[in-house]
Amino acid sequence: MTRGRRWCVAALAVALLAGGCTSDDDGPFRPGAADVGDPYVPGAGNGGYDVGHYALKVRYEPADDRLTGEAVLTATATKALSRFQLDLAGLTVDRVRVDGAPAKHRRDGAELVVTPEHGLPVGQRFTVDVTYGGVPHPLPSAELGDGGFQATPDGAIALGQPESASTWYPVNDHPSDKATYDIEVTVPDGLAALSNGVPKGKQSTGGWTTWRWSEGSPMASYLSTLVIGDYRVATGTHAGKPIVTAVAAALPADGPAAASVARTGEIVDFLAGRFGPYPFDAYGGIAVADDRIRYALETQSRPVYGPGFFRGTRPNTEVVAHELAHQWFGDSVSVARWSDLWLNEGFATYAEWLWAEHDGGRTVERAFADRYAVTDWSKPTVDPGRAAMFGDAVYQRGALAVHALRRAVGDATFFRILSGWLAERRDGTATTADFIGYAERTAGKPLRALFDAWLVGATAPALP
Numbered sequence: 263m264t265r266g267r268r269w270c271v272a273a274l275a276v277a278l279l280a281g282g283c284t285s286d287d288d289g290p291f292r293p294g295a296a297d298v299g300d301p302y303v304p305g306a307g308n309g310g311y312d313v314g315h316y317a318l319k320v321r322y323e324p325a326d327d328r329l330t331g332e333a334v335l336t337a338t339a340t341k342a343l344s345r346f347q348l349d350l351a352g353l354t355v356d357r358v359r360v361d362g363a364p365a366k367h368r369r370d371g372a373e374l375v376v377t378p379e380h381g382l383p384v385g386q387r388f389t390v391d392v393t394y395g396g397v398p399h400p401l402p403s404a405e406l407g408d409g410g411f412q413a414t415p416d417g418a419i420a421l422g423q424p425e426s427a428s429t430w431y432p433v434n435d436h437p438s439d440k441a442t443y444d445i446e447v448t449v450p451d452g453l454a455a456l457s458n459g460v461p462k463g464k465q466s467t468g469g470w471t472t473w474r475w476s477e478g479s480p481m482a483s484y485l486s487t488l489v490i491g492d493y494r495v496a497t498g499t500h501a502g503k504p505i506v507t508a509v510a511a512a513l514p515a516d517g518p519a520a521a522s523v524a525r526t527g528e529i530v531d532f533l534a535g536r537f538g539p540y541p542f543d544a545y546g547g548i549a550v551a552d553d554r555i556r557y558a559l560e561t562q563s564r565p566v567y568g569p570g571f572f573r574g575t576r577p578n579t580e581v582v583a584h585e586l587a588h589q590w591f592g593d594s595v596s597v598a599r600w601s602d603l604w605l606n607e608g609f610a611t612y613a614e615w616l617w618a619e620h621d622g623g624r625t626v627e628r629a630f631a632d633r634y635a636v637t638d639w640s641k642p643t644v645d646p647g648r649a650a651m652f653g654d655a656v657y658q659r660g661a662l663a664v665h666a667l668r669r670a671v672g673d674a675t676f677f678r679i680l681s682g683w684l685a686e687r688r689d690g691t692a693t694t695a696d697f698i699g700y701a702e703r704t705a706g707k708p709l710r711a712l713f714d715a716w717l718v719g720a721t722a723p724a725l726p
């Protein structure tokens with residue numbers, strides 16, 4: 263995530279309804295938990311099962327803003343379940359089947375509570391098939407403007423961090439449960455329907471076109487996206503993999519957004535030279551024109567850029583470098599809990615410094631010194647609090663900590679830590695303690711005091 267430049271942070275937390283969890287007598291089976299216990303997103307995610315795959319089919323009609331969908335989740339019970347919950351904000355559920363058999367279901371705020379006919383033993387693989395529909399609504403977020411599904415004059419954009427997916431499909435909405443995806447989007451002929459991963463073709467019939475996408479690497483739900491509307495779509499190949507970029511038709515074809523997104527392949531290659539192989543099967547980027555999208559987000563394999571990054575005439579490749587760096591830091595290796603967001607944002611901000619230096623701009627040492635001089639050390643990088651999760655301490659102080667590590671261990675060891683960490687944790691999740699432990703093992707020396715000082719110490723640390 264990169265925030266827009268004219269930014270206003272309001273200190274309000276999103277309060278979602280947490281589903282209740284009663285103690286019926288269910289024999290050996292128990293209800294799955296109503297959330298994953300992440301205080302940054304109360305109510306989000308669920309316990310008791312792990313989703314492996316989402317097969318989504320959605321149809322959207324911009325004329326009346328109606329979405330109809332079918333979601334088939336393939337999951338595994340991680341405990342003996344009498345019932346379980348999915349996150350689904352708004353929308354009406356028509357039918358739920360578990361392993362093909364009708365299942366009882368009810369809504370509890372932004373939760374869909376599913377009671378299968380029979381309990382699910384621990385370790386059991388099962389499918390949940392949900393048909394649903396209605397007029398989607400975004401989730402209010404004080405920090406970033408609305409997140410989730412938003413209708414636009416020419417279509418819709420589903421996007422947002424830390425939550426957005428539950429506004430357009432039933433989901434275990436927390437990065438600790440990553441899954442692969444097949445996404446089919448049907449829209450009126452003439453509109454583009456963009457999403458994550460490898461393009462699997464499109465087909466028109468009866469005035470509607472179905473666009474198919476497939477994300478074969480595990481993806482955190484907030485990294486899924488849907489962008490529907492009037493776009494100039496370019497499809498090609500980069501380094502042997504498909505690259506799909508799209509620029510809103512409302513933006514100039516030769517303007518800064520188009521010029522910036524056009525450098526996606528070049529920037530990915532630069533980052534791969536520092537971080538190791540690009541982790542996904544497709545590349546891309548989407549520049550939207552809707553002013554309500556006041557940020558850029560690292561949606562997996564295809565980041566989305568708000569129009570505020572491309573005012574004026576000059577390209578902005580630093581935001582592209584930031585979102586592409588997230589493909590490694592954030593998307594391939596995801597946070598297990600939101601309080602460790604600096605593991606995404608500190609490294610993505612540092613990648614902006616690396617790219618700027620490479621592209622003839624400010625050196626990394628200069629960026630480090632400039633930022634060091636203005637940093638408020640009273641604000642912690644790790645567990646900054648929900649209202650500060652997108653604050654400077656997470657982004658800029660996080661990048662300072664990354665560079666402090668580089669100075670402490672030297673260039674060769676530093677880049678060996680980054681690429682080794684990314685390879686070891688690929689497609690998984692991690693915590694700050696995991697990263698520090700990996701860095702110490704690779705460097706062969708204790709680094710905890712260094713990280714403590716740079717990440718959470720209350721005074722300016724000595725330069726290593």
Ligand SMILES: [Zn+2]
Nearest residue numbers: 263264607610
């Ligand atoms: Zn970011």
